[in-house]
Amino acid sequence: MTTLAPDVGVDTLIDHVRRLVECESPSADAVALARSADEVAALGEELLGVAPERITLDGTPHMRWRFGAQTRVLLVAHHDTVWPLGTLARLPFEVVDGRLTGPGCFDMKAGLVMALHAVASLDDRDGVTLLVTGDEELGSPSSRGLIESTARDAHAALVLEASADGGALKLERKGTSWYEVSITGRAAHAGLEPEKGVNATVELARQVLAVAALAKTGLGTTVTPTVAQSGSTTNTVPASSSFTVDVRATTMAELERVDAAMRALQPVIPGAGLDLRGGINRPPLEASASAGLFATAERLAAELGLGPVEGTSVGGASDGNFTAGIGVPTLDGLGAVGGGAHAEDEHVLVAELAPRTQLLARLVAEVLSEETP
Template sequence: MTADTLDLVGCESPSEDRGALARSADLIDALGVRYLGEPAERIEVDGITHLRWRFGSSPRVLVLGHHDTVWPLGTLETHPARVQAGRLTGPGSFDMKAGLVMAFHALAALPSRDGVTLLITSDEEPGSTTSRALIETEARGCRAALVLESAGPGGALKTERKGVSRYEVHVHGRAAHAGLEPGRGINATLELAHQVLAIAEIGTPSLDTTVTITRAESGTTSNTVPARGRFFVDVRTATAAEQRRVDAEMRSLRPRVPGASVRVTGGVNRPPLAADASGALFERINRIAVELGLPPLSGLAVGGASDGNFTAGVGTPTLDGLGAVGGGAHADDEHVVVAELAPRARLLSALIADLLAETGHAGA
């Protein structure tokens, strides 16, 4: 498992580089042949290729992961793929190439894979634009979706994830010379400031709803009344009701500066993964852990999103964070604890086998 992970990490795969993604997909496909006995079905959406292995005619368990990373080509020069003191490092090792290796080994150990679908996508990091419909289609009707994203601190599973909405607010005014005729202008920066302050009030800390203004830009030169501006808004909500409320308030924004206009684009990106979507699966995996002689698992609610939000959003019981134990996702200290790879893969394999053996619903 360590060698397989080092191979995948050594093949860089930033989300925006289609050539790199193609090389990485070829390597993953080869792992599928080695461990599952067959190549992937390659599904192309808008020029992006996703990999699917489907066993049997009646899908019951979806195993889900992605191989794209946030790291640009050349990161291996400063963050090499290697093992030191029990830690495997390198770009994308923790998020989430070790999780993909765990999936292959877990599936290879099953006495039968009939009813399993393994889906590995290529655009999760920038928002799963081309893979969302595919993920939702594969998840519908399954007893469970098992997401191989990295585990939380201490190896915790991710039993709740906030929903994510993203907006871009465009402000339009009118340009004028700031010294000669400032009164002829309509100041887009001033309007932008009004909107930023208004949007900052939409968040509700008591309900764990965060509304964060991120990147902003306005104007052209230092002596011109700015005619245009824009800024970006990141929204995280624990419930679908809060997500809808924030969306309605964002779309009801009105200009404050006479003559200015405001336009809002974007919207809901991922629905929340609520605790009731993962509760039964979390109880099941803890029972299995005891049977295997492994320590009990903890659950964690996180603000970050994953493709598990989509599977939960279509009503499929979902358990997330089943991948590598380690830390440093998207950070310079990204790493995987090597000693945890095999136990977690055995646990995943046993969970899948248990779900396949179940004649009823995963939540039964």
């Protein structure tokens, strides 16, 4: 049987989400993350009957429950959030009019609780692995290799990131790149002898325009200059400047095109210097990686009487980009239904918690039952 046990209902799910939300876990706070990992491990041991493997990489705590010798279905979740320590005092955990609120509830502590309950409901867990990482909101710098090595031979990866609008599953995610362009000029007095300087701000302006022109909106490729810094005082020709660039694309070919163009940037102003850091961070999750699993989810949702399940494409990236990038069929957005990720109105729709957990459990069981990937 792969549905929730009779004594596990929405009240229990809410209580478990409360436990995790009230243990704040900002990605950059090592002490808070350690407390959160302890809480997740304790809840997981209560539900699954076994403690997780604790894996610390670059000071970041990750957890992994593995059942059986081979991973056939990988559930991917994270316990870190974007909210700074102390947010809970301003945005406390609450359930009002069917909406559950609190920092990190939607992204993605409710999804993590759903994963634990879905695995706990399985009669046979052989072949199931649940991986909970602690740095997803930072771009998974320490956990990427762990995710990819754990997923390597899996038949499917199921990602517990929150759903898209209306509960839609995420069938495509853009790949991402990040760059920092640093420019060196030469300082001079802006009033007495500006001609002796090399103006890093002017060079920055020209580079920003060149970089922004790399976007191809018709292909869904965005190239967005973001944070910029330049100069030191109002009466000095700036000797240095820098700006960062956010790149999103639906195909690996587009990420590689932009990457090559970024690496080919050259200074325009004589005497200026240019240095580039960064590169491709996450490959795209393309529709071909999710199509089969989405069809199965649609069928199972109908069998459970949950109504039609929608699918959509989104610009944001997740750890599902990594699993899809190594060729593992991947379905994302299987977590909570609600809205407001990273926003003040972050919330979870309580009525969807149990049904979506049942759908997840059925999907895991279905993949386990398949003879081949």
